Amino acid sequence: MAALKTEEKRRTFERLANIREIVFGVQDGVLTTAGVLAGLSGAVEVRSQVILAALASTVAGALSMGAGAYLGAHAESAVLRSELERVRRESQEQPYVIQESLIEALGKEGLNREAAYRVVKLMSESPDVLYTTAEEKLYGLTGANFGNPMIEGLLMGVAFLVGALVPLLPFMLIASVHAGLIAGIATTAMVLFAVGYIFEGRFSGERRPALAGLRFLAIALGAAIIGYVIGLLIAPIGTVPVG
Amino acid sequence: MLKPGDAAPPFDLPCALDDQLSRLSLANIRSEMVVLFFYPHDFSFICPTEVVGFHKAQAAFKAEQTSIVGVSVDDAETHRRWARELGGLGYPLLADEGGKLARAFGVLDDSENVALRATFILDAKRTVQYAVASPINVGRSVHETLRVVQALRSGKLCPADWNPDSDADTL
Numbered sequence: 001m002a003a004l005k006t007e008e009k010r011r012t013f014e015r016l017a018n019i020r021e022i023v024f025g026v027q028d029g030v031l032t033t034a035g036v037l038a039g040l041s042g043a044v045e046v047r048s049q050v051i052l053a054a055l056a057s058t059v060a061g062a063l064s065m066g067a068g069a070y071l072g073a074h075a076e077s078a079v080l081r082s083e084l085e086r087v088r089r090e091s092q093e094q095p096y097v098i099q100e101s102l103i104e105a106l107g108k109e110g111l112n113r114e115a116a117y118r119v120v121k122l123m124s125e126s127p128d129v130l131y132t133t134a135e136e137k138l139y140g141l142t143g144a145n146f147g148n149p150m151i152e153g154l155l156m157g158v159a160f161l162v163g164a165l166v167p168l169l170p171f172m173l174i175a176s177v178h179a180g181l182i183a184g185i186a187t188t189a190m191v192l193f194a195v196g197y198i199f200e201g202r203f204s205g206e207r208r209p210a211l212a213g214l215r216f217l218a219i220a221l222g223a224a225i226i227g228y229v230i231g232l233l234i235a236p237i238g239t240v241p242v243g
Numbered sequence: 244m245l246k247p248g249d250a251a252p253p254f255d256l257p258c259a260l261d262d263q264l265s266r267l268s269l270a271n272i273r274s275e276m277v278v279l280f281f282y283p284h285d286f287s288f289i290c291p292t293e294v295v296g297f298h299k300a301q302a303a304f305k306a307e308q309t310s311i312v313g314v315s316v317d318d319a320e321t322h323r324r325w326a327r328e329l330g331g332l333g334y335p336l337l338a339d340e341g342g343k344l345a346r347a348f349g350v351l352d353d354s355e356n357v358a359l360r361a362t363f364i365l366d367a368k369r370t371v372q373y374a375v376a377s378p379i380n381v382g383r384s385v386h387e388t389l390r391v392v393q394a395l396r397s398g399k400l401c402p403a404d405w406n407p408d409s410d411a412d413t414l
């Protein structure tokens with residue numbers, strides 16, 4: 001029963017590893033779109049053009065982020081697997097190298113040399129146990145490192161889309177550019193605060209989750225303000241007559 | 244690192260021998276020759292082959308009037324447990340805690356504070372006659388150490404790859 005619970009916990013941890021894609025995607029979708037809306041609202045007077053540009057940015061961003069996450073995870077997985085195979089081959093030829101490294105690693109974690117030696121000697125009775133432990137202890141690699149690139153890409157893309165809708169929907173629903181922008185930034189702030197509060201605050205057991213929420217909020221407002229200011233600065237360039 | 248012709252630094256250190264804790268000084272070693280071999284650590288997967296190898300070849304060294312002494316920076320009690328782990332050793336393991344002796348022989352790795360894998364053969368006057376240090380991942384040859392002891396004791400001019408079975412005294 002205990003073993004079953006451990007396996008369940010391990011799978012839960014592996015699933016939690018996908019939080020990175022969700023948080024990253026939502027945060028990037030919200031910030032990018034809020035930044036685009038803020039920047040274009042400062043530079044472009046026509047509301048429909050702002051919406052069109054923001055929609056284009058959202059679709060491109062979601063595809064780019066999804067594809068990037070897929071390719072990144074795929075490349076990482078391929079490189080790690082190849083490296084692990086090389087290490088395992090070398091380990092089979094010279095097991096004492098891994099055994100000594102494990103003794104050192106266990107020593108750094110608090111075991112004295114003799115105890116570490118005995119632990120490694122026991123593990124050495126099963127080469128697979130030795131190599132798997134070495135992969136985790138020496139290279140920090142677990143099953144969670146080999147996530148599914150397709151799932152990671154999809155999660156990232158969808159999370160970006162969902163995040164992008166947060167500032168975009170109020171902006172589309174409210175007729176006034178400035179009112180829409182304020183509403184978009186307000187929902188952005190609320191959602192980012194909520195993401196920080198829930199994922200970084202609650203899930204990680206932080207004592208003051210509101211601080212994590214405020215950190216996200218500060219980033220969002222910072223990005224939006226900087227985007228808006230840059231929009232104002234480059235606006236005159238768009239009004240220069242060509243030819 | 245000491246070289247042939249240098250006087251071996253005297254020592255008087257705790258040691259483990261025959262599952263007992265004791266002391267050993269260079270002055271009290273009565274054999275004609277002494278093989279003093281340094282190694283980094285007890286409870287290692289690299290060193291046991293040499294440590295056990297010297298144990299297995301002890302009769303051959305004894306026949307050459309040669310004592311074997313192992314040295315590392317571990318304490319005597321750890322040496323005792325390590326020797327027991329290896330099934331017992333017929334020669335002493337010196338406890339060079341702090342690496343003073345290793346430093347005196349010039350084989351202390353300061354970055355790790357352990358001895359290098361170095362072997363010294365001392366003659367009757369306790370002068371270094373042979374000194375060699377090995378990289379961490381290459382085990383020493385017990386057979387080669389014995390061959391050098393035999394060559395030194397032969398008193399002859401020994402050519403390359405000399406051995407007592409194909410004794411030749413000219414180059």
